[in-house]
Amino acid sequence: MPNQPTSPATANQPAPFYYLHNFRQATTWLRQRYADLLNDEEQVFLTCFDALPQASQALLVRLIMRKGPHFRSSRLNYPEIGDLDAAAAPLLELGWLDDCHPLGAAELGTLLRRDEIIALLSPAPELRTLRKPELVQRLSTATEARGFHQWCPASPERLLTLRIGDLCERLRLMFFGNLSQGWEEFVLAELGIFRYEQVALTPESRGFSCRLDIELYRHLHQCRTQLEAGQPCLEVLELLGQQEYANPWLRSRHDRLLFDLARQLEREADLQQALALYARSGWSGARQRQIRILEKLQQHEQAWALVQDSLDAPESEAELQLALRVQRRLARKLGQPAHPPAVDGITTRLDLNLPGPHALGVEAAVREHLDSPQAPVHYVENSLITGLFGLLCWDAIFAPLPGAFFHPFQSAPADLHSPDFQHRRRPLFERCLVRLDSDAWQHSIRRTWQAKQGIQSPFVHWSLLTETLLNQALQCLPPAHLRAWFLRLLQDIRANRAGMPDLIQFWPEQGSYRMIEVKGPGDRLQDNQRRWLEFCHRHDMPVAVCHVQWANP
Template sequence: MIDSRRGRHPLSQPVAASLDNPLYYLENFDTVVSWVAHLHGDLLTPQERELLVGLSSLGKAPRALLARLVMRSGSLFRLSRLKYPELGVTDAVNTLAAAGWVVTDPPLDFAGFCRLFTLAELRQALAGPLAAAGLSPVVTKKQLTEALAPRLPAAQPLRDWWPEAPDAVLALQHMALFERLRLMFFGNLRQGWSDFVLAELGIYRYEPVRLTAESRAFGSRAEVDAYLHLHGCREALDNGETPQAIWQLVTKDVAPNRWLESRRGRLLFELGRQAERGGDRELALMAWAMSGHREGRLRQLRLLERMGRLDEAWQLVREARRAPRNAAETEGLLRLEARLAKKLGQPVPVAPQPHQPKEYPLTLAQPAHGTVEAAVVKSWQDDAAPVFYVENTLFNSLFGLLCWPALFAPLPGAFFHPFQQGPADLFREDFVARRREQFDACLAQLADGRYRETIRQAWRDKQGVANPLVTWPVLSAELLELALACLPAEHLAAVFRRMLEDLKAHTSGLPDLVRFYPATRAYELVEVKGPGDRLQDHQRRWLAFFAGQGMPAAVCYVRWQEPGAS
């Protein structure tokens, strides 16, 4: 094994344990612990490293039980619910308790006590307090907790809550360490131990990417701490903590890491939304101003406008117009500027004329089931002009297949472990710049005709392998061949280059349907709008782009037949 602080040497990849092994979960658990200890050891404290050394010295059964506890929800457990006869639970618990990994008979607060036991058990255990509070014996759990919480002790052992309790309780210790290990292994807290199992079952297949000593999500302990801090803030906000309280925790800069700063920006954006809904407009303005979120500045400006702070909004919109963040912000700023100019007596900027796409009015019998898009496909389907519902999947999938080598380039900060659907930096601002040569090489094939075989080969070789841009269930062999035959290379090149300008924004908003004309190697893209629906801004931008590129695209406006009409 190599020192994690040395050069870019390839590492042996962690693999999922075979499910034929009864202790597969322990093997996966040990894999995460040893991988992090090896690759991220310099980000652990001496005390944490000592804990992991002690963990490795435990016997197999205690380690297996600890792994089971770590993978379960929460940190409090009833002994009777730990049904792992192959482990010898009693002895394993005693070993873990002696080593400090669990505490038996821990003090329980009232909320923890209530979570551990059923309503029937709580009614029995708390019969005296219920009667003293004048509550019915058939009280609901919500009524019970709300009425008794203020009357009962803060925390006490189980026997003090319920002397006749037919069970014992234990508390898992050092859960924060295991969360830190999981974060450093996966680079996020969305993924968990089940990803190993899903990979072994073949439900998910992942592209093998060469991992090196630089293949880790975090460069310092401060970055890990910052991620955990932001994650905790977001969980607290989502669980009902006030935006004002969270604001005090996120105003400081995080570690100097653009990825973490973007996470803080998303948190601040959501904090601003909740602050506005709660009536704290000043906090919303501050949060959006600080967030750097792609939508934050527009939210800030619109709120200033609603608050009547027009001069302030005017100055900010003029500044923003000089350096817009993206196409969506550009459009929003133009509209704001026009409205503010009228209110302030300023010259009204001349807005560009919006593109008017070709339209298809279509009247259909309203189906009992299914979407409006499916109804249009059924109405139009013809062997000479096959129609497919593709929305964002067709161009994204073709792009993902052609640019597979660029998307899965083993760059530092992109891949941390073998269970990633795609690069972690996919939607970061520097994603394309870091891979410019690879993307240019992939797209160069559109000029010399090699792209068709490259896409076909990737479709065959990579079938079912996770790629964030490829939607395998939609991309059938028939659709693929029709697309390669009917979509001109120059049109694909134009779409792909626009996608590369902003992968986050430009991989959505594409038309719902594609209609092919194989006899003439032609096609048409169609956005479907049902009754009362209208084009969204990002859809309008795509339609205007198609028009500028000479790509055939239209909007089909559907209305339903009146009942009884033939």
């Protein structure tokens, strides 16, 4: 490869062309894994990029990594690149940059300072009192777009416009498999800010298997962006169209988008349109939203039919919980037999009257009140159980299965929330969980905690899972309870990783514990918390609900 830049030197002193080195790594990766999917434009780009002088390569990569597409030359100060005009010349010749791009007044306004805009306007006393948007509005009287030097004939600088942003976005999508990550991931990893598990990747490790999937992903991303920008839902729907999605991963993204569109229409009281979209969406919770709308529309028999479907085949514990609640409500209206109300398990109740409110919240107040050297209390909400699971099952979570990992900057497998996540790894998880049947589980968790310290994980929050907390947990938590928690987590990772009790108290000398859910004045248990408490009750796990009143509010 011509003009091969040097690698970054150290984390504290990166080599001058570290960013170019990173970009070339990415293009090599793309050639290895996507040669069959690259279109003509992308192949030409990669070939021509390699033939550029190093300074031109570096300038292009700098611009790709910055927010654009327009860049004033006075703000492009890169000593390692040298003469900016010389570096830009080959890029202008290829048409990748443009120095004559027509700008509207609004675009120009984003590039100029307030005083520079005033200098372009006819002198008027009130200009100094106007805000920048008002000054830009004055420029807008010139409706035609024009080049930078036509707007600013006295300016000595050039304006460079990146014209291949769309192409570079496609390359970034192919490399990362998403558009939420950017090229800065290389730098963050080199500086040690983020560390990732080194999963074995092969030339077949990639996020997309066909060109259509790439284009469909970008289409869904465009529709999502418009929805989040406040575009009317019906316009987004028209843009979305009726495309079929054979790829399960993309179909899931499509279903989520339909769900969010329906939710927005529901907020806007367009209930019929929302109802139709929920029916099209296969996203979790869509059936319950349909039931809610049918109740609002007083279409009780249709709602009853969907409730029965939910009871016969609930998609989750959450849906079953909500369906039972609605069934009793509808039964009264339709004269149907109702399911008896669910009886909450008998959970220990603590009532505390504490001085407060506490500056750090009600959980901190309870922790400080109950904590003692013989019975330490930790704030662990949703972090201890998931952390122990992540440590014990590290090898299963980061197994290099097809479609799970396809670039070096993944903190979790791509199919983490897929319905078949556990099924695809069943033997691997069984191999991890069987350690709970002997003393091996404690050694395994400690070894992983030490070896993987600081590596990104979807389950382990290193700052919260301290060595002290880890040692007390391993000493006091029965392996049978850990197995039950881990299996429940695997049933529905997205839903069951939340709702766990806030605090845990250990008695190391006795090797026992209790979990504590804290509720401040006027606070009530949420549905996911009730499900966790009921689960603990069924498995004889010690848990208490602590209700706090402030002594001096």
